[in-house]
Amino acid sequence: MNPDSNQLIFDQPDDHQYLVNKRTFTDEELFEAEYSQIYDKLWLYVGHETEIPKPGDFVTRTIARRPLLLVRGSDGHVQVYLNTCTHNGSLVCREPAGNRDFFPCAYHGWVFDRDGELKEVPGESAFGPQFSKSANGLPTPPSQASYQGFVFISFAERGDLPDYLAGAKEYLDILSASSTDGMKVMPGTHIYGTSANWKMLPVNVIDGNHFLPTHVTYLQYLQERGSEMKHPIRDFHESVLGNGHTVFEYEAPWGRPQGKPDASWSDEVNAQVEARREELIERLGPELGDRIARKNRNLVIFPNLIINDIMGVTIRLAEPVSAGYMDVTAWQIAPTDDPPELAQVRNEQFLTFLGPGGFATPDDIEGMEASQRGFATYREVPWANYSKGIAAEIAGGLTNPGESDFMTRAFFNAWQGYLGITNFSELP
Numbered sequence: 033m034n035p036d037s038n039q040l041i042f043d044q045p046d047d048h049q050y051l052v053n054k055r056t057f058t059d060e061e062l063f064e065a066e067y068s069q070i071y072d073k074l075w076l077y078v079g080h081e082t083e084i085p086k087p088g089d090f091v092t093r094t095i096a097r098r099p100l101l102l103v104r105g106s107d108g109h110v111q112v113y114l115n116t117c118t119h120n121g122s123l124v125c126r127e128p129a130g131n132r133d134f135f136p137c138a139y140h141g142w143v144f145d146r147d148g149e150l151k152e153v154p155g156e157s158a159f160g161p162q163f164s165k166s167a168n169g170l171p172t173p174p175s176q177a178s179y180q181g182f183v184f185i186s187f188a189e190r191g192d193l194p195d196y197l198a199g200a201k202e203y204l205d206i207l208s209a210s211s212t213d214g215m216k217v218m219p220g221t222h223i224y225g226t227s228a229n230w231k232m233l234p235v236n237v238i239d240g241n242h243f244l245p246t247h248v249t250y251l252q253y254l255q256e257r258g259s260e261m262k263h264p265i266r267d268f269h270e271s272v273l274g275n276g277h278t279v280f281e282y283e284a285p286w287g288r289p290q291g292k293p294d295a296s297w298s299d300e301v302n303a304q305v306e307a308r309r310e311e312l313i314e315r316l317g318p319e320l321g322d323r324i325a326r327k328n329r330n331l332v333i334f335p336n337l338i339i340n341d342i343m344g345v346t347i348r349l350a351e352p353v354s355a356g357y358m359d360v361t362a363w364q365i366a367p368t369d370d371p372p373e374l375a376q377v378r379n380e381q382f383l384t385f386l387g388p389g390g391f392a393t394p395d396d397i398e399g400m401e402a403s404q405r406g407f408a409t410y411r412e413v414p415w416a417n418y419s420k421g422i423a424a425e426i427a428g429g430l431t432n433p434g435e436s437d438f439m440t441r442a443f444f445n446a447w448q449g450y451l452g453i454t455n456f457s458e459l460p
């Protein structure tokens with residue numbers, strides 16, 4: 033059967049074919065449908081509670097095009113507000129982060145406090161007797177909930193964050209179990225733009241196929257510094273976690289500050305890493321302890337959160353701007369109780385591979401942007417091919433890492449399910 037070029041996905045397992053229409057990465061009308069069916073409805077990651085540890089600490093974010101303000105209130109509770117003045121709509125906070133007792137709106141001087149209450153209105157009596165400050169506090173998004181310190185909001189009424197996270201909960205639990213003292217987001221934020229459709233970022237993260245060709249420079253570097261390179265990716269497991277979430281878990285050549293020593297680190301640091309590993313095994317048992325210490329996890333929580341727990345741990349948030357452009361914001365999350373030497377090595381690891389000037393991120397961005405440029409040929413060459421591994425799946429054999437698009441297919445199936453259409457002709 034030949035695909036109809038208006039279909040979003042051409043899924044023909046009998047022919048071992050799974051093709052995604054390249055226009056799904058370029059079409060602005062489809063992009064608007066993605067906003068109304070996905071970004072305006074699902075749970076979205078906003079930030080981590082450890083970014084704002086003290087009352088009055090705040091950060092501002094743009095999520096699904098809305099300006100948001102996350103503040104730790106007087107009672108210690110983290111609250112997300114829509115960063116818009118109840119007077120004439122202006123942003124009430126224009127800074128990326130800080131600590132404040134009050135948020136004075138710069139436009140006409142209305143003043144809100146750190147608990148979202150409106151405290152001062154210049155010329156208040158002129159609004160008449162029916163005006164009430166208590167009814168004009170900072171507005172909140174319809175839904176907010178946290179899991180293991182990860183704060184999510186939704187612009188729809190929802191009460192089901194744990195259900196929504198589904199199998200991804202286990203991986204947030206594993207991450208937070210990395211240290212007895214807990215994990216915290218480290219100061220410093222990576223902010224970069226990528227000229228690629230937002231779907232390319234999660235698909236890049238769960239795509240084991242690109243690792244060897246794209247990151248060859250990093251692998252050469254690892255080899256030069258003495259890492260064992262016989263089987264670069266081994267003991268792997270790819271899992272579909274429900275609701276569009278996926279994880280790729282594997283052992284890799286690099287050391288992990290969480291519990292896998294590395295030939296290039298000092299004896300002192302490797303002893304600290306070993307101590308971490310032993311503590312994990314003692315506290316959580318040999319299986320889970322070893323798994324947390326040794327194995328890497330690339331986790332996608334649909335649609336906008338990516339956590340790569342590899343040689344460092346990065347949290348990435350994707351904000352779709354247009355069909356062909358996204359903003360990416362990334363942070364490092366790390367145990368609060370690292371000795372200083374280990375903290376320094378962890379930071380270097382994080383920057384070397386995951387930083388915007390590191391070995392991986394620029395190469396991944398280049399790969400995504402080059403695909404995006406190629407997607408402009410969607411009229412002549414409509415299909416991106418994600419069929420790798422179907423034949424082996426049907427035969428019942430597990431494919432090797434780098435030999436399957438299994439999770440990419442799971443991602444696009446979930447995406448199409450949320451969109452609720454299968455063909456461009458169904459767009460409103």
Ligand code: FES
Nearest residue numbers: 117119120137140
């Ligand atoms: S818009 Fe904020 S005080 Fe007028």
Ligand SMILES: [Fe+2]
Nearest residue numbers: 243246392396
């Ligand atoms: Fe990559």
